[in-house]
Amino acid sequence: MKFGVVVFPGSNCDRDMINALQTDLRQEVITLWHKDKDLSMFDTGDCIVLPGGFSFGDYLRCGAIARFSSMMQSVIDFANKGGKVFGVCNGFQVLCESGLLPGVLLQNAHMQFTCKNTFIRNNVDGEILKIPVAHGEGRFFASEADLEEIEKNNQIIYSYCHEDGEIHIDHSPNGSIKSIAGISNKQRNVFGMMPHPERACSEALGNTDGRKVFRELFSIN
């Protein structure tokens, strides 16, 4: 399986993502520039990754400008053909802005940028992972109708929780509705999450829980 990592002006987690995929997970990675649009080297078994950062300086709203880049039009077409797309942090914000995922990421409830380890629960197998967050606008919100759909289709892939697995708003770093840390689309080929699994893939960093996220979502070894 091949991964394409899209770089926007202001991306700052692209190197971490490429390094985690290549070095820690031993995957083939191609770096993509936001002004290009060619994805012909990927097939639908591959994955396009939108990394974290401050694309276009977070002006207007996080992800609102990146969503109009020529590469994003190709990424939307790729997703609509069934290709896998994964957005982390700013990448998640871009996916919501582009309509590939429902909902929106609002400013954190406490109005501050937060950078710390959090615990998240995988809602498929209940596994609890320690993964860091680093964002100012990570409070997931969706309309009542969208939220009903998201829950009905089991699209909440990760929820913030306590180390023991309890889900309560107090354990959320940003006040997300339903403690949502990550969701998928209904077809399960587009995924977005605020925590950064690529920052937790190396033994040198003292945490390899992030590898489990990539393995769970993309069935890689």
Ligand SMILES: NC(=O)CC[C@H](N)C(=O)O
């Ligand atoms: N690390 C990131 O991707 C930051 C995301 C975003 N720009 C925010 O502060 O919310």
